[in-house]
Amino acid sequence: MWPIGRGDRNFWIAVLVLSALVAAGLYAWIYQIQRGLWVTGLNQKVSWGFYIINCVFFIGMSYGGAMTSAILRLTNAKWRAPLTRLAEATAVAALLVGAIYPIIDMGRPDRFLNILLFAQVGSPVVWDVIAISTYMVASLVFLYLPLIPDLATTRDSLRMSGLRRVYRILALGWKGTPRQERSLARGIGIMAVLIIPLAVSVHSVLAWLFAVTARGEWHSTIFAPLFVLAAMLSGVAAVILVVAAFRKVYGLQEFITAKHFRYLSYLLIALDLGYLYFMVSEYLTEGYLLDEATAPVLEAIFIGTYAPAFWAFTIAGLLFPLVLAALPGRHMIARSCIASLLVVAGMWLKRFLIVVPGMAEPIMPWDWGRYAPSWVEVTITIGSAAAIPLILIVFFRFFPVMSVHEMEEVEGAPEPRGVVLVPSFAEGGD
Amino acid sequence: MAGPLTRRTLLGTLGGVGATTLAAGWAPVAFPRAFAADTKPPRKERQWAMVIDLRKCDGCKKCTEACQETHHLPQTFEWIKVFQVKDKTGGQYFMPRPCFQCENAPCLRVCPVAATFREADGVVLVDQDRCIGCRMCMAACPYGARYFNYADPPKYDNPFGKATPQFPVPQQKGTVGKCMFCVHRTDEGQLPACVEACKMFALYIGDLVEDVATNGNETVRLSTFLKENDAFRYKDELGTSPRVWYIAGHGQLLDY
Numbered sequence: 001m002w003p004i005g006r007g008d009r010n011f012w013i014a015v016l017v018l019s020a021l022v023a024a025g026l027y028a029w030i031y032q033i034q035r036g037l038w039v040t041g042l043n044q045k046v047s048w049g050f051y052i053i054n055c056v057f058f059i060g061m062s063y064g065g066a067m068t069s070a071i072l073r074l075t076n077a078k079w080r081a082p083l084t085r086l087a088e089a090t091a092v093a094a095l096l097v098g099a100i101y102p103i104i105d106m107g108r109p110d111r112f113l114n115i116l117l118f119a120q121v122g123s124p125v126v127w128d129v130i131a132i133s134t135y136m137v138a139s140l141v142f143l144y145l146p147l148i149p150d151l152a153t154t155r156d157s158l159r160m161s162g163l164r165r166v167y168r169i170l171a172l173g174w175k176g177t178p179r180q181e182r183s184l185a186r187g188i189g190i191m192a193v194l195i196i197p198l199a200v201s202v203h204s205v206l207a208w209l210f211a212v213t214a215r216g217e218w219h220s221t222i223f224a225p226l227f228v229l230a231a232m233l234s235g236v237a238a239v240i241l242v243v244a245a246f247r248k249v250y251g252l253q254e255f256i257t258a259k260h261f262r263y264l265s266y267l268l269i270a271l272d273l274g275y276l277y278f279m280v281s282e283y284l285t286e287g288y289l290l291d292e293a294t295a296p297v298l299e300a301i302f303i304g305t306y307a308p309a310f311w312a313f314t315i316a317g318l319l320f321p322l323v324l325a326a327l328p329g330r331h332m333i334a335r336s337c338i339a340s341l342l343v344v345a346g347m348w349l350k351r352f353l354i355v356v357p358g359m360a361e362p363i364m365p366w367d368w369g370r371y372a373p374s375w376v377e378v379t380i381t382i383g384s385a386a387a388i389p390l391i392l393i394v395f396f397r398f399f400p401v402m403s404v405h406e407m408e409e410v411e412g413a414p415e416p417r418g419v420v421l422v423p424s425f426a427e428g429g430d
Numbered sequence: 431m432a433g434p435l436t437r438r439t440l441l442g443t444l445g446g447v448g449a450t451t452l453a454a455g456w457a458p459v460a461f462p463r464a465f466a467a468d469t470k471p472p473r474k475e476r477q478w479a480m481v482i483d484l485r486k487c488d489g490c491k492k493c494t495e496a497c498q499e500t501h502h503l504p505q506t507f508e509w510i511k512v513f514q515v516k517d518k519t520g521g522q523y524f525m526p527r528p529c530f531q532c533e534n535a536p537c538l539r540v541c542p543v544a545a546t547f548r549e550a551d552g553v554v555l556v557d558q559d560r561c562i563g564c565r566m567c568m569a570a571c572p573y574g575a576r577y578f579n580y581a582d583p584p585k586y587d588n589p590f591g592k593a594t595p596q597f598p599v600p601q602q603k604g605t606v607g608k609c610m611f612c613v614h615r616t617d618e619g620q621l622p623a624c625v626e627a628c629k630m631f632a633l634y635i636g637d638l639v640e641d642v643a644t645n646g647n648e649t650v651r652l653s654t655f656l657k658e659n660d661a662f663r664y665k666d667e668l669g670t671s672p673r674v675w676y677i678a679g680h681g682q683l684l685d686y
Contacts, residue, residue: 037578042578048565107561107578108563108605109562111560112562114543118542120541123539125542126542209566363573
């Protein structure tokens with residue numbers, strides 16, 4: 001039985017609402033393509049805005065999902081079994097959305113291929129294109145490999161011929177022979193090792209997009225590790241939210257318990273503390289010297305125009321979630337969800353605080369820039385955010401939400417067979 | 431390595447080394463533009479430079495207007511922009527900022543498609559037929575000299591037939607443009623539009639090869655002129671090597 005089969009109405013309502021938001025975002029994008037970037041709030045001074053923020057934000061989120069899964073696999077954490085599939089799918093969904101943003105941001109998206117035709121390898125933009133596309137392939141493989149045995153099981157339990165054929169092709173003739181098991185385990189192991197440096201590289205080059213410039217706010221050696229940590233933090237938070245949502249909707253309370261949320265919260269706490277340390281290190285070294293390039297932008301962030309966003313991020317997005325996740329006692333799941341929601345929102349604010357003040361800061365004598373997003377940018381942002389749950393919901397309509405194969409391998413896990421394996425449409429064939 | 435060295439392992443190792451060497455050796459062929467990005471421009475008859483005498487500038491913005499007229503730009507496009515500066519001593523002065531045509535130009539290095547390039551005369555140009563509009567160069571320029579065509583530029587029939595990097599008029603929507611020292615005029619022996627328009631004769635166009643500069647009123651020996659007037663380059667410490675020098679004179683500090 002496929003749990004979502006029971007709540008079919010809810011499924012369609014969710015799909016409908018999310019699709020409407022995505023459609024609105026697509027409409028805004030087409031509107032922008034037809035007219036040009038003047039429909040955004042961008043201007044000659046602040047020429048990067050919401051799109052670059054969202055690009056860093058969503059790709060960062062993706063990174064956390066992939067890392068969570070990879071680290072748990074490599075450390076052979078037994079409790080990972082019901083979570084890895086959700087984490088890997090979150091990684092892919094967030095990456096698909098984030099990787100579109102550089103194109104949305106381009107003035108001439110029709111010339112995208114120029115990046116390949118005239119690639120100048122000295123440009124951080126080219127590094128980004130190489131790193132993101134490599135990481136995209138890797139994260140798709142990383143999602144696909146552990147899925148193969150489950151695809152085979154679905155194939156064997158299906159009777160409808162058309163769908164069955166699709167699963168048969170995707171399952172690559174999996175029969176579960178010892179030899180196949182060995183190759184699969186090795187493949188997953190290699191991918192888990194590979195995905196970590198790849199993800200690190202993606203976020204490092206995203207940071208260098210900013211750090212190689214002569215802007216006070218951006219020209220910092222700590223930017224790459226700071227971006228990597230920020231990505232992991234927001235990614236783990238996103239995984240917590242996705243896991244909690246699917247646990248509730250699919251009724252997976254039996255498999256995903258408060259224990260899982262406690263462990264994920266530990267990860268969140270460690271990353272949050274690490275991020276705080278990096279942030280203090282960044283601002284202390286810059287603020288202590290207070291050179292002329294950095295002073296105005298630091299002033300704007302701490303006590304000026306951007307102070308509300310900065311303090312909201314620091315207090316509500318970093319410190320308060322720390323307390324929520326670290327406190328012992330009841331309501332672990334609810335607390336970690338609220339903490340994660342705050343962290344995700346806070347990390348978006350942080351990316352705003354990197355991009356916008358960095359662009360607006362006076363690089364010529366006293367010329368602060370201003371930026372307010374237009375409805376086009378806001379609509380595209382909301383639409384793209386809605387695309388992630390939409391991709392996940394549709395994906396898990398067709399593929400098991402937990403790795404059944406992996407659950408069986410791990411000792412002591414409840415027997416999942418028959419619970420999350422066969423989609424409801426399979427029963428229609430009976 | 432465990433075990434004796436066999437022909438098989440030896441060939442394998444050598445093959446690996448060979449392939450790596452080959453790959454490294456071919457890289458400059460595969461990516462010629464990136465490897466050819468030397469910082470020193472090749473020699474040519476002219477090496478354009480500009481001197482801006484801040485003692486004379488009264489902030490009338492005639493230079494900006496003339497530039498916009500020549501290049502048919504909208505009013506938000508101030509390829510030469512006049513900043514009103516209040517310095518630390520409380521003094522106030524005006525500072526026109528064209529593109530500095532840096533010899534070590536950050537905008538040129540970060541362009542993913544090499545749409546920004548340097549001419550033999552030292553002027554940095556933009557190929558708007560190639561630009562993808564990522565605006566990385568705008569983030570990288572330490573002087574805010576680059577302008578993005580968010581909207582359609584004013585309509586204009588280019589007398590040369592087609593817009594070129596030397597005379598990119600009309601501008602292309604979705605691409606980046608900037609000051610290019612009016613090379614379409616200097617190549618014809620004319621002064622850049624801004625230099626010609628300046629009634630205070632504060633702007634000098636110069637040639638580093640011939641070591642002269644002129645504001646349309648007087649002609650000076652460039653190196654002597656710069657030395658005698660303690661000329662400086664804006665944010666010189668960044669190492670961008672601008673081709674534009676300023677002469678201070680309103681009591682402002684030299685180190686901004």
